[in-house]
Amino acid sequence: MYVAVKGGERAIANAHRLVEHERRGDRNVPELGTEQIEQQLSLAVDRVMSEGSLYDRGLAALAIKQARGDLIEAIFLIRAYRTTLPRFGFSVPLDTADMAIRRRISSTYKDLPGGQVLGPTFDYTHRLLDFALAAEGNPAPPVTAPVDTAERFPRVTDLIAQDDLIERNPPENPGQPVGDLTREPLAFPAERDLRLQNLARGDEGFLLALGYSTQRGYGRNHPFVGEIRMGEVEVEFDIPELGLMASLGEVTLTECQMVNQFKGSLTEPAKFTRGYGLSFGHCERRAMSMSLVDRALRADELGEERTSPAQDEEFVLSHSDNIQATGFVEHLKLPHYVDFQAELALLRQMRRELETRASTHPEAAE
């Protein structure tokens, strides 16, 4: 007999209890601490902070724990928390030339002022499972070299710009309001500040695939890694009422500047062009992908024909957000039986009409 889908309230409450139980897993295994996540799954924390658009390692670690390691779910928790926070204003533009460098590589020059700093990277590791790590990992302390604090690490793009071989950065414009797509709905065409904001919080997998597609000919832009740098940068906040510049602390950033093929004309000397990527924490893959996509999205500005998905601003910016994407894809789980019923009714009606036609005019149906 007909049993309505009743008892939704109890089912929901019990499902919440069950998911908490599953999250904890076998209670004979020690519970994971958020400090452990923060320290030992630090790249997951970095990704959650980047796509969650909130620089807080502790909260990101908590979100990862609560989400059972589902990073998109963790990003969702962070976003939903972030949206409730008051907004005081905008920081002074960060100066990444002043970064306390922990890693800095350039693929365009063999050596350069400040040098190449390999830093903590998986690059050149052989991807062999370390079975000993399954039992215990107690690595040797890192090798250190004396640090010359006076050493400067000028940005590679700035070095290239000295010869005027690369397009200039847009001039500073301190009075210009900063776009914020979390406060104003995104409209098209979007300015580059909003595009970069969108990409900076976009899904890493989506950016990676789009960046990759440009390398395979779908909007090719001939990139060189001018520079990737990772380290700590101070965040400052200008308070004109108090006449002072307050330091809000340091953030770890990864910046990637791509140097791309030229733009020029018969009258204008050819110059390299730029693609820019920036991420919280140590997220090289994401910063690189972002800089490829940023460059591809500048097609109109640089007079290139838009032929590929990565160059299509509306396509890219409308589908980069994994919280929007996962919500809408997963909403197909919700009941749709009212609409399905409407479809069923029409389908049955059309089939009946065909049968009627076939029985009255058998030859017409063939």
Add this chain to the structure above:
Amino acid sequence: MSRTAENYRGYNFAYLDEQTKRMIRRAILKAIAIPGYQVPFASREMPMPYGWGTGGVQVTAAILGPSDVLKVIDQGADDTTNAVSIRQFFEKTAGVETTTETEKATVIQTRHRIPEAKLQGHQVLVYQVPIPEPLRFLEPRETETRTLHALAEYGLMHVRLYEDIAQHGHIAKTYAYPVLVADRYVMDPSPIPKFDNPKMDDCAALQLFGAGREKRIYAIPPYTKVVSLDFEDHPFEATKFEQPCALCGATDSYLDEVITDDQGGRMFVCSDTHHCETRRCEGHVGHLGMPVTEAAE
């Protein structure tokens, strides 16, 4: 659950902060002033997923007052899981009275249905909208569709409807059936079955539509003309059912088909659970139902 309830305590009435509510109310006022026009708004990230009613929830949060009585339905029913979840959200964050009775509610948030009972002037119906743009599947670009609306250029839509007739003999849209609002804007009524379309016309209640992911709000003010698109020789026709509700015997309500066994057994029951219950309490009995007094035992 208790932990969740505690977390909510730090939040403002109905979750959203007052500045955000003002921003949403401004969008709502603009939407009411231009019936059927999609107003962009700075949709917030809500603690439930996009696609699960974040637009409707934000609209409800922005208009809800402490004395309001809230009803939430999904597929016409008060007890579907997502309706329960959204109702609980407002019980916790706003502490407003909630109800399943259509007549008692001042604000009704809905997904995919309009209640069967005729809505009144003091009521607001808030729709959850997945894709607000009626032209989206004809033209994926927002820049293009906004221009088409500005020029009231709806030829594409009519061609689509005509092609359906040529191919299937019918307009093959059975839900989210496009309407023309106040003789100006073609509007997506959200994925309600076209059965419900006539209820939008000349409705006494204010109808608000919220699309969170797509960041749009639109509205049908009370007593506004709403016409389902059609052709003179293929007039709009609401879906009809061949049998009455098996539980309450209603012949004028939208029915859900329920599969009762694996031998092809089917029964049809009202999708509007409150409507069905009310009728059964009034003594109506369908062919598979039983009188309410007995069922209660």
